[in-house]
Amino acid sequence: MLTDSGYTPYRYTRPPGIYRLKEGLAIAILSQRDADKIKQALDALAAPVKLLLFTAGDGGQECETCDDARNLFTEVAALSDKVTLEEHQLDGSDGLAGRFNIDKVPALVLTPADGKDTGIRFYGLPVGYEFATLLEDLSDVAKGKTRLSDETRTAIAGLTSPVRIQVFVTPT
């Protein structure tokens, strides 16, 4: 797993889980212990951040995990005033999905309070280790800077053609 040198990832007693209580009713549950730790991390953010969640619209896109995503991020956003959740539809009239080039759901975009794109996308649920990724990303977004080396930042800043990086992951 990718980690920044010298950076200790958040550890949880278990990954934030998705549990199906019964057919047709899905609910994301953060244990109280996880919720406390996550709240601590969110309250410590240097500035307010936004979670833009894109879910299936009326266009009939299949989305088995959109309800789970909505429940999970609703719980996360409720933990701290620093985090605002906005939900948009993939085919919504606001055109936001197009603006962020969202092509599947559920999708999550992280932005600072002004809604400016950070290039950060999560397609599907960030569970297990990727939930720690989400929290670390939020910390970077709030600060408006990363811990990448000067060499990397210079190289990235100098890119003149578009780059799409897709990293496939599974829950760990």
Add this chain to the structure above:
Amino acid sequence: MRLAHQMAMENPGKVIGEMVSANEFMDLSRQYNVYGVPKTVVNNGAVEVEGAMPEKLFLKKLLEAV
């Protein structure tokens, strides 16, 4: 995963960093023959790397794709 997002943050006008949950997007995973994770795909297959990479190698692979 973090590196892709950090690199996107450094130049969001040009770089998009996407986490893709392989289990939730099976068709896409099949398209890129994802058997092990993390699997990194740059510019729709111009570069594909299976396994975690340190920052320098990640940057090198990314630059190979542009």
